[in-house]
Amino acid sequence: MPDDAPERESDEPRFTPAKPSGAKRFWRAMTKRPQRNHVAVGVLVAMLGFAAVVQVRGDDEDALANARRDELLQIYDGLTRQGDRLEEEISELRRNRDELISSADSENVALEQAQERLLQTEILAGTAEAEGPGIQLTISDPDRVVRSDIIYGAIQELRSAGAEAIQIEGLGNESAVRVVTSTYFVTLESGRLRVSGVEMVPPYVITAIGDPVNLEEAMHFPQGVVSKVESEGAEATVTQFDELTVDVLHEVSEPEHLRPVPEDE
């Protein structure tokens, strides 16, 4: 257009539409009538959209499926190491558990032994009732001629014959004393018998738990308890029992002067 040339300088704005903005060009391309040679472009872009969507959806399904071989190896190595660590932890915990079980067992054994010792000590100290076979020595002494040394001798004989628990009762006044290591026997001036501070009125009954045959023999040998009692003019009878109960308890008082020597010093 040669005739347009002179107008160009005077009419500058005419050329502004020749250089539209990028957005306007894009919009124009979008709304333009479809061109045949854009079909290939459309097909390619459609493939892109399709592939992108398929890939994104596949990612959701399984992350491992898309991993490369060396990534998989790395993951596998990590899992193996973790498994080894957990295996070690398991065996350590097993060891701990076994130790705890065995220590609990030995604690139980110690507890049982301690309870057994406690029971034995209680019977020795006279703070627990005891039962078993044994004898009863009955001394009927209406004239009160039997003195404390005879009763004490009877207790000693019973002990030497293996009596494990002994009690003495005065049926005349229904008094009873468990015979323990600290028990003492005295005869008062009135002729009465006093056992560990308890006055006793005959007839006396001494109950001893042990082997009945041995205990009875110990009472009957020559110059023994029975003959001594009879020589004093009183009467003594021994009866064997298959089942006896020593049910009088000794009251342990707090030591006043004594204190235990500390161990390991």
Add this chain to the structure above:
Amino acid sequence: MIPAIGLLAGVIAGLLLDVSVPLALQPYLPIAIVAALDAVFGGIKAVMEGIFDDKVFVVSFVANVLIAALIVFLGDQLGVGAQLSTAVIVVLGIRIFTNVASIRREVFGA
């Protein structure tokens, strides 16, 4: 107009059809998608600058995808597949950013 309709059709087809990626293509598809995205942003930029040519677009699209897949394939064969695919992603990412920056300048003038 046809490309926009194509994109829409592709996305809808991907959503409707239950297709999983073939095992052989799995390592290459993500790279190919990024390469194609690069070509698409380049095409949009060209449209805005008024120099779009459908033949150039088709060639660059196909070449981008094929070369990216080839590089990754080679990397896999050489035992450096992970590193090479990272390299390809980085390069394509930089190109996409550059193209998007040009588009932004065209649209907002800044």
